[in-house]
Amino acid sequence: MTHILLIEDDAGTANEIVLELTACGHHVTHRATLATAFAAARAQTADLLIVDRQLPDGEGLDLIAQLRVEGRRTPALVLSALGSLDDRVRGLRVGGDDYLPKPFALVELVARVEALLRRPNETRETRLIVGPLDLDLLAGTASRAGRPLELLPRELKLLDYIVRRPGRIVTRSMLLQDVWGYTFEPDSNVVDVHIGRLRRKIDAEGEVPLIRSVRGQGYVFDIPG
Structure with missing residues (x-):
């Protein structure tokens, strides 16, 4: 049985979601505050998070952002009455996997939940x-041959994604979708800029470059021989 962690402070909305998802065969745990949600999310038993943005003790996106920094990749569906493009983009940028503006139909919520659960899981x-x-994803630290690397959370996530695919071409579209959470390709060079910064941090003078560009396709992580 799939375990879903729901973080929603409105009792009526939460009850409707729990009843609907339970009827679909899912086990749902409900939390109404950030404080209680952090403990439940860190237990690592949930297959999916459903997170309301506006909670009584803070911003739901902070929960997702912190979990991503800690290396926890549980898929997250963001719920919010804030439905502008900027709000949706922000929700995806911090690590949300999908964004559903309120009010919504329960049938759409279920469809999005099922779509996220169908995504292939990675170890x-x-x-x-x-x-x-x-790379120590829980501590948020990285080093090369014992030399500490001062990486920002996004850079650590980007490096984590690339090094798990050694010798394989990682395209810009893959990075935009899986690291930034974009479901569209923005007209910008955000990937190239971040890759450039990452290279300057991981490749010291005299060291073999680890990330190679493949013209017109993307990047490859090469393990030095």
């Missing part, structure tokens, strides 16, 4: 050692 170790790189 997500929280400690990753590949070649000279050592």
